[in-house]
Amino acid sequence: MKRDMLFIDGLQYINWNRQLFEEAQQSGLNAIHVTIAYWENIRETLQNIGHWNRHFINHSDLIMPVRQAEDILEAKRLGKVGIIFGFQNCSPIEDDVKMVEILQQLGVRIMQLSYNNQSLLATGCYEQRDSGITRFGREVIAEMNRVGMIIDMSHSAEESTLQAIELSQRPIAITHANPEFFHPALRNKSDKVLHAIGESEGMIGFSLYPFHLHNGGDCTNEEFCAMIAKTADMIGIDRIGIGSDLCQNWDYSTLEWMRSGRWTTTVDHGEGSAASPSWPEQPSWFKSSKDIGNIANGLLAMGFSEQDTAKVMGENWLRFFRDSFAPASVK
Amino acid sequence: MKRDMLFIDGLQYINWNRQLFEEAQQSGLNAIHVTIAYWENIRETLQNIGHWNRHFINHSDLIMPVRQAEDILEAKRLGKVGIIFGFQNCSPIEDDVKMVEILQQLGVRIMQLSYNNQSLLATGCYEQRDSGITRFGREVIAEMNRVGMIIDMSHSAEESTLQAIELSQRPIAITHANPEFFHPALRNKSDKVLHAIGESEGMIGFSLYPFHLHNGGDCTNEEFCAMIAKTADMIGIDRIGIGSDLCQNWDYSTLEWMRSGRWTTTVDHGEGSAASPSWPEQPSWFKSSKDIGNIANGLLAMGFSEQDTAKVMGENWLRFFRDSFAPASVK
Numbered sequence: 001m002k003r004d005m006l007f008i009d010g011l012q013y014i015n016w017n018r019q020l021f022e023e024a025q026q027s028g029l030n031a032i033h034v035t036i037a038y039w040e041n042i043r044e045t046l047q048n049i050g051h052w053n054r055h056f057i058n059h060s061d062l063i064m065p066v067r068q069a070e071d072i073l074e075a076k077r078l079g080k081v082g083i084i085f086g087f088q089n090c091s092p093i094e095d096d097v098k099m100v101e102i103l104q105q106l107g108v109r110i111m112q113l114s115y116n117n118q119s120l121l122a123t124g125c126y127e128q129r130d131s132g133i134t135r136f137g138r139e140v141i142a143e144m145n146r147v148g149m150i151i152d153m154s155h156s157a158e159e160s161t162l163q164a165i166e167l168s169q170r171p172i173a174i175t176h177a178n179p180e181f182f183h184p185a186l187r188n189k190s191d192k193v194l195h196a197i198g199e200s201e202g203m204i205g206f207s208l209y210p211f212h213l214h215n216g217g218d219c220t221n222e223e224f225c226a227m228i229a230k231t232a233d234m235i236g237i238d239r240i241g242i243g244s245d246l247c248q249n250w251d252y253s254t255l256e257w258m259r260s261g262r263w264t265t266t267v268d269h270g271e272g273s274a275a276s277p278s279w280p281e282q283p284s285w286f287k288s289s290k291d292i293g294n295i296a297n298g299l300l301a302m303g304f305s306e307q308d309t310a311k312v313m314g315e316n317w318l319r320f321f322r323d324s325f326a327p328a329s330v331k
Numbered sequence: 332m333k334r335d336m337l338f339i340d341g342l343q344y345i346n347w348n349r350q351l352f353e354e355a356q357q358s359g360l361n362a363i364h365v366t367i368a369y370w371e372n373i374r375e376t377l378q379n380i381g382h383w384n385r386h387f388i389n390h391s392d393l394i395m396p397v398r399q400a401e402d403i404l405e406a407k408r409l410g411k412v413g414i415i416f417g418f419q420n421c422s423p424i425e426d427d428v429k430m431v432e433i434l435q436q437l438g439v440r441i442m443q444l445s446y447n448n449q450s451l452l453a454t455g456c457y458e459q460r461d462s463g464i465t466r467f468g469r470e471v472i473a474e475m476n477r478v479g480m481i482i483d484m485s486h487s488a489e490e491s492t493l494q495a496i497e498l499s500q501r502p503i504a505i506t507h508a509n510p511e512f513f514h515p516a517l518r519n520k521s522d523k524v525l526h527a528i529g530e531s532e533g534m535i536g537f538s539l540y541p542f543h544l545h546n547g548g549d550c551t552n553e554e555f556c557a558m559i560a561k562t563a564d565m566i567g568i569d570r571i572g573i574g575s576d577l578c579q580n581w582d583y584s585t586l587e588w589m590r591s592g593r594w595t596t597t598v599d600h601g602e603g604s605a606a607s608p609s610w611p612e613q614p615s616w617f618k619s620s621k622d623i624g625n626i627a628n629g630l631l632a633m634g635f636s637e638q639d640t641a642k643v644m645g646e647n648w649l650r651f652f653r654d655s656f657a658p659a660s661v662k
Contacts, residue, residue: 043374050429098381106436 006314010205010243011176027289031082039261045092069322086110122160130157171202176243198235205243210280211271217281225298337645341536341574342507358620362413370592376423400653417441435478453491461488502533507574529566536574541611542602548612556629
């Protein structure tokens, strides 16, 4: 592993504690996009942000907030992990477009327009019908463009995703998903979406969540890196990164919250099933942040140049964040 | 009027529109502490902040947000009015000490610990018994000290105010009230409180709200300036400023909200009375921001030096804000 390579993880969802921050810091990760809301309303989201503000004080030797892309380089210089706030759903803004700027002021830099289900903004990837971007959704996209908040369509449906790419004045991201050609799952993305991301200078982060992988937890590093190579050939080496979707230290009740929120009185197994409802087993070569270097080594072994490997492991996200986090007026 | 003198108003409560922003800008006011909450919970407060964020966009030629004291000098250079966010009550933080930092991140720089009534933090000036600063209150004072948010005791009871001065590691303010010796009102402050403010290097802003004035709306500019002179003799020329409590463009329902919030099913007339329930008539020489220069002229006529007049009109608030707005760790 190249120890001086910039490592950015485009999405993790972890029940953080000091030990896990230490692990992330020792792994060489320079920045992580962390999830701070799935179904939370704004009051609950403020509580989560308040919780993170205490993390920044209590673990200031290990982590720091990322407000601008340059903060990631500062984190690298200081040997800390930069933390980027993101939402997997638009529930925190409730029905109020003005909450976009307020949440941006509190550090939120990435928001998904929908999470599996229909939202007030867009359709989720598990709905039967995809009605595209709503009237409110158009307003929120414009506001996110203005303040500098990345539109993330990881859990959104196809037509909604294509419309978001069209409507947004700035490139959008799929922070954590894989190509459908690698593994057919509702969460993975069609060639059409991949090409649209590439042509619009957006980004896709490759996921290590077993339900997104060929052969699930048995997927090999070689298969994963071959998928990266194929996608690079399709949409360009500059449009791809890692968004591991690493989930750690949660019990089953959190998985239930992610999947079912408050929207169903029954059990929704999401990507799991009644036979196997719980957290899936990670691939042996990617069980924690410590294994991030295995991907870099896999890419080098696959024949990626050191420069291209560096792009995939972090440089592409850094460039994309630099273009995305600044308010539109001062771009 | 000295047109190059720094003018800061330590409190106004106005139903702002473009015309009133223009008036404030033309008045020569360089900064105003504006009230954005009385009884609002955090969700309602976010809505008010969102409303102000739109003001900053829609009237960017006239106003700008003040995050640090230096922004006031920048506003003066640009010929704009700097806006400082403040709460007249602690309702926005609800029961959650972590909301202090979150609201500071959104620009709030001043918060009263109680408004007339008992709050979760302190006793208000209209309660029969004053139980002082609560357990939660001590925690919030420490947190406000840490993040750089001014403790304002304008509407608090005496013992609570004296305890806040003692407990706070940083000087506190009474942004808008007058001495009791000038006019005996529950809202005005005893010699004991005035001395405690002076000795702790705090600040008091003198109010033009008729219920705080000798002879109400008939109070003369000379009487008002003589009161300022007497207070300066008592506690020092560096501890005093203006906090006009100017209220404009509100109907009676807003006065009812200020006075009765959601805490009573009957009518509370606050400083008014059943015979005269509505907004009081302002003194003829202070009806709007445009009249701010009349106070400066009154002080000069009273024999204040130009330097001392400048201190009262704005320099003292500027120095106090410079010391108060920075987070404790970087002081």
